[in-house]
Amino acid sequence: QSVLTQPPSVSGAPGQRVTISCTGSSSNIGAGYGVNWYQQLPGTAPKFIISSNNNRPSGVPDRFSGSKSGTSASLAIAGLQAEDEADYYCQTYDISLSAWVFGEGTKLAVL
Amino acid sequence: QITLKESGPTLVKRTQTLTLTCTFSGFSLSTRGVHVGWIRQAPGKAPEWLALISWDDYKRYSPSLKSRLTITKDTSKNQVALTMTNMDPVDTATYYCTHRVDATHTGGLWGYWGQGTRVTVSS
Numbered sequence: 001q002s003v004l005t006q007p008p009s010v011s012g013a014p015g016q017r018v019t020i021s022c023t024g025s026s027s028n029i030g031a032g033y034g035v036n037w038y039q040q041l042p043g044t045a046p047k048f049i050i051s052s053n054n055n056r057p058s059g060v061p062d063r064f065s066g067s068k069s070g071t072s073a074s075l076a077i078a079g080l081q082a083e084d085e086a087d088y089y090c091q092t093y094d095i096s097l098s099a100w101v102f103g104e105g106t107k108l109a110v111l
Numbered sequence: 112q113i114t115l116k117e118s119g120p121t122l123v124k125r126t127q128t129l130t131l132t133c134t135f136s137g138f139s140l141s142t143r144g145v146h147v148g149w150i151r152q153a154p155g156k157a158p159e160w161l162a163l164i165s166w167d168d169y170k171r172y173s174p175s176l177k178s179r180l181t182i183t184k185d186t187s188k189n190q191v192a193l194t195m196t197n198m199d200p201v202d203t204a205t206y207y208c209t210h211r212v213d214a215t216h217t218g219g220l221w222g223y224w225g226q227g228t229r230v231t232v233s234s
Contacts, residue, residue, distance in 0.1 A: 002157060036220040038158075045207055045224040046158060057222065089157055093218040099173055100148075100160040100221070 003028060004090055004103035011109040012080045020075045020106045022090030028071075028101060033093040035073035037066055040087045040105075050075065077108070085110045113137035115147075115208040115225035123198050125234050133191040133208030133225065140186050142166055146211040147191045148221060149182065151204040158207070164191060169216050200232045 005023040012018040022035055029035055034053060038046035050056045052068035063078045073092075077084055090103040119131035131149070138145055149161040162182040163171045172180045181194040191208065205227040213219035 033218045034220070045227050046152075047224070048220055048222050051220060091158075091220065095217070097174060098171070098217075100150075100163075102158045102160070104157045 002104045003094055003097070003101050004092065006088075006090060006103040006106045008104075009107045009109065011111055013111045014080055014082065016080050017076060017078045018080060018108065019077075020088050020090075020108070022073045022075070022103050024071050024073075024092060024094075026071060027096035028092045028094040029068060029073055030071035031095050033095075035066070035068050036091045037064075037075045038089045038091060038102075040089065042086075046089060080110055082110050084108060113210055113223045115210060115223060117206060117208045117225045117228035119206075119228055119230070121229060122231050122233060125199055125232060127198050129193075129195045129198050129202070129230060131193045131195075131206055131208075131228065131230075133193075135189050135191070135208070135210070138210065140164075140166055140184055140189070140191070144212050144214050146213065146216075147184070148209045148211060149191075149193045149206060150209050150221065150224075151202075151206045152227075153201075153204040156204075159204075161195075161206075162193060163211070163216075165216055171216065198232045200234050203230065203232045205229045 036051045040046045050066040052066045065076045115135045146165045148163040152158045164182045179196045207227045208225040209221040210223040
């Protein structure tokens with residue numbers, strides 16, 4: 001059981017906007033650590049796409065945005081495209097565990 | 112361009128010791144603020160952080176696996192190795208080598224990942 005909680009699945013039609021939540025606690029997100037999001041396509045390694053302060057590596061479209069408030073964070077994807085269908089994981093640092101932690105992942109389906 | 116590549120056995124037996132090597136390019140592990148980590152992912156599960164080694168030879172391990180893990184670096188060869196003892200079928204996973212840049216030894220993100228190496232533990 002992960003210390004970060006994500007919904008198992010979300011879905012949306014092409015062009016729509018979806019959000020994925022990541023809920024933590026006072027020992028991780030609430031302690032001030034940033035939350036990072038990774039996209040994993042089938043059979044590939046996770047790829048960092050955005051952080052909660054909207055730091056985005058080159059090549060990641062600005063349709064992806066990140067935010068954080070209190071002990072939770074969110075990933076928003078606007079203008080949903082078929083290529084966005086993937087698993088998404090949130091990640092932060094937990095000061096009580098002294099470890100980098102990941103959420104259990106959310107499968108995004110583009111209908 | 113930063114690249115990382117994992118190598119090691121694809122199959123190990125229960126109780127054996129696993130040694131994985133990460134060979135990287137595009138950065139130096141002697142540069143201040145550079146870290147290399149190992150993260151694994153069991154089939155159908157979320158990634159799990161295992162270990163970190165930093166430019167200053169600082170080392171950190173997952174609390175739940177600390178007694179079984181050893182991470183080392185060879186800066187001259189651009190390699191990092193991870194050893195995991197007493198392997199069990201539950202350790203079957205894809206093991207990834209990862210790169211991080213941060214002035215501190217906590218927090219931050221894993222910006223670059225290797226392709227991963229699949230390890231199966233037989234009983």
